Amino acid sequence: MKARRVARGTFGRIEAGGALYVAAMTALAAVAAWPIYASITYLVLVGGCVAAAAVLAVRAHRSCWRGGITAAAAAAVALVLGLVVAVPVYRVGPVRGLTQFLAGLFTAWKDLVTVELPVGEYRNLLVPALVVFLAGPLAALLLSWRRTRSFVAAVPVALAIQWFGLGFGPDAPARPVRLGGLAVAAPREAVLGGLGLLLCAGWLAWRARAERTEALHRAAQASGVRLTRVRGTAALRSAALAWLMVGVAAAVALLATPLVASGLQRDVL
Template identity: 35%
Template sequence: MARTRRASVKPTTTLTFVLLNVLFMAAGAAVVAWTLYPVYESSRYLASAALAIGAAVAIGVLCDRLGWGGGRAAALAAGVYVVGGITLVVPGATSGVDGALQAFIELVRGPVLGWKDIVTLPLPLGEYRATIVPVFALLLTGTLLAVWWALGSARRWALAAVTLGVVEAIAIIIGPAARADALAWAPLGTFLSREFVVGLALFLVMLTWFLWRASYQRGRAISVTRAAGGVHLAKAPRHRLLAEVAAGGAMLIAAICVAVLVAGPLAASTPREVARSAIEPQAHH
């Protein structure tokens, strides 16, 4: 019974492990924020995205280090959402009691009903009303869940990448309907849409994280086996390790080349269908 109880407890992790996971998750969330920048093109959006990602990372690390559960994490996230929403995200919220009350109402309705404004109003939205609220909630929740899975689960850590993938998919769906050249100055820039580049960027971040995390898990399993049974496992020859790394790098480079040379032009020439494409736009009031 005692052995089973010890096995179910999440093993202690080092500060380096925490920092590396957090950096990868924050990088993935930043790619999502970059995806949505053309929707707003405002400094308020950039500040709101930075607050959402930074606060989510801080909450995730704090709860992991102190052993707090999901209830406390949700409470902290709710506090950041309300305070950050009133002081930064919603324009005019600090002008007085009425402004703060209206901002609070927008914070309540935004995550549920605010998406319609994003996909119907003309772009860029700038700082129009409370249109940043739904994305602020998306980045805060998505980043926190990604960090939570990456740090808190020894078996289901891959769900962190799934979470960021879902958030990126939502960002693309509510994004602009028109494709934008990402690298117009590059030789192949006219064939690479911005949406393709951000998708590739998130893929590379998550792939690098997967490779590092898998290597970490393998090393930890070997260490646990040695400590438990006194088994001495022979290390793989150095040339074999180098060959594996080179093979992985070659496959990664090949995948990027295929994506840029084949998938990129095909994606750029294909009509882009998003939520905005199916909804009749409305004018700013």
């Protein structure tokens, strides 16, 4: 148990790769959600949430915090950011600010699809963005740093962060563009979705390779046998599989993302 806890608290190649992956996915998610808010306050909120999530993730990983401690710390940070940026108390007062913030955790999601976009800083509608860009990167980082098979759960979490911009964004995608004989109904959404899927596929492939390399190095250190790099059929198979994953990801993004985007309807009051 002690060895496992020490391994969890270390930072190395696996952690660096996971951090870069989550940072890239979060950046795509921020771009995807920009049409919802289109305000400087939104950018400030996203920056504050991502920075806080990174600090919390590093602290939780190094200290091997339990889930309850991490959740409590994240809730405290969310309250501070909520009352300073999302529903600033210096504008509405502490009591009203706290009330609107707590209500926004449950009702602002529904309100986002009934208010004309962009919503800017209207009422408490920044609260969903706070939740997404604080809890999402925090969970994705901690999952991506796990040394067990559960690290793959970081992928759906990262995709969920990006889906926020698609699910609550405008229901009228950009003008279709034609790529050869294929008409892309929602080019912006397709590009963002494609980049997200490519990042996920690339990170999963890299993570599997990094784990194999670490395992070989540990075995070599334990046995004293010197490792030699061999390039052959296995390397070709890995490269072919990686390119296949890239092709599938691009095809899914071009075909599925516009369909999902065009199927979402807003009911503006």
